[in-house]
Amino acid sequence: DARVTQTPRHKVTEMGQEVTMRCQPILGHNTVFWYRQTMMQGLELLAYFRNRAPLDDSGMPKDRFSAEMPDATLATLKIQPSEPRDSAVYFCASGTRPVYFGPGTRLTVT
Amino acid sequence: AQSVTQPDIHITVSEGASLELRCNYSYGATPYLFWYVQSPGQGLQLLLKYFSGDTLVQGIKGFEAEFKRSQSSFNLRKPSVHWSDAAEYFCAVGAGGNKLVFGAGTILRVKS
Numbered sequence: 534d535a536r537v538t539q540t541p542r543h544k545v546t547e548m549g550q551e552v553t554m555r556c557q558p559i560l561g562h563n564t565v566f567w568y569r570q571t572m573m574q575g576l577e578l579l580a581y582f583r584n585r586a587p588l589d590d591s592g593m594p595k596d597r598f599s600a601e602m603p604d605a606t607l608a609t610l611k612i613q614p615s616e617p618r619d620s621a622v623y624f625c626a627s628g629t630r631p632v633y634f635g636p637g638t639r640l641t642v643t
Numbered sequence: 644a645q646s647v648t649q650p651d652i653h654i655t656v657s658e659g660a661s662l663e664l665r666c667n668y669s670y671g672a673t674p675y676l677f678w679y680v681q682s683p684g685q686g687l688q689l690l691l692k693y694f695s696g697d698t699l700v701q702g703i704k705g706f707e708a709e710f711k712r713s714q715s716s717f718n719l720r721k722p723s724v725h726w727s728d729a730a731e732y733f734c735a736v737g738a739g740g741n742k743l744v745f746g747a748g749t750i751l752r753v754k755s
Contacts, residue, residue: 537686564741576733576745589742624686629741630675630694634687 535559537635539625545641551613554638556625557606562633565608566626567593567600570637576624582608615642645670645738649746656724657754664719664749666734675737676717678708681748682730690732693717704728729753 538557546552558565566581580590585602593600597619599611612619622637646669656662668674675694679687691702698710708719717734731750735743 566742575747578742578744581742583741626687630737631677631689631692632741632743633689634679636686639684 537625537627537633539623539635539638541638542636543639543641545643546615547643548616549614550642551611552615552619552640552642554610554623554625554640556608556610556635558608558625558627559633560606562627562629563605564627564629564632565602566624566632567608567610568624568626568634570622570624571620579610579623612640615640617642645736645744647734647736647744647746649732649734649749651749652747653750653752655752655754658726659723662719662721662724662728662751664732664734664751666717666719666746667715668717668734668736669715670736670738674717676708676710677735677737677743678702678706678717678719679733679735679745680704680730681733687733690719724751724753726753726755 540555563584567579569577579593580600582602602608620642622639624637626632626634648667677692678690681687690706691700693700693710701707706721731748733748734746738744
């Protein structure tokens with residue numbers, strides 16, 4: 534049963550620290566997404582990749598967020614420096630119609 | 644721009660009763676439509692999808708949805724709700740480049 538995996542599942546960090554979230558998309562999926570979920574904003578698309586190339590990162594705060602795909606089996610989302618307003622659940626997803634979601638990383642920035 | 648409206652933030656139904664969750668979308672072209680379910684602390688699980696063809700689509704867990712182009716709607720239904728169906732439900736439209744635009748979600752509570 535192929536699944537999107539994400540690590541870590543939970544992360545608590547202090548303001549100003551660097552946070553790296555990792556995602557392993559479903560093997561063979563060449564489209565990978567990063568979404569953020571908060572109570573206030575709901576599900577927001579941060580960035581997505583096709584064949585490891587970034588296609589759209591307009592939803593991502595450029596000054597502190599970065600997303601990469603070092604290889605086809607790994608996507609990363611980095612926040613540096615982190616701020617309390619970054620506290621949210623970050624989902625990685627892969628696939629094309631439909632899209633399959635990972636379990637999420639719950640980030641708390643104190 | 645694409646958008647999805649789920650008018651009901653919360654819905655409470657009794658176990659065994661029927662369920663309908665509403666979803667309206669705005670999209671200029673032929674939409675790709677999805678329903679996802681999220682249990683507390685979990686990711687989003689795909690319930691069903693509509694791409695083309697038969698406007699009544701069947702999904703997992705006994706759910707179905709009907710696409711009505713004239714009403715720009717894609718409502719989710721289930722004839723008999725189980726307590727395990729309590730969760731948050733998201734409608735989504737596939738926008739350009741395979742991106743998904745989500746509605747705000749509807750929280751379903753099931754009374755025993």
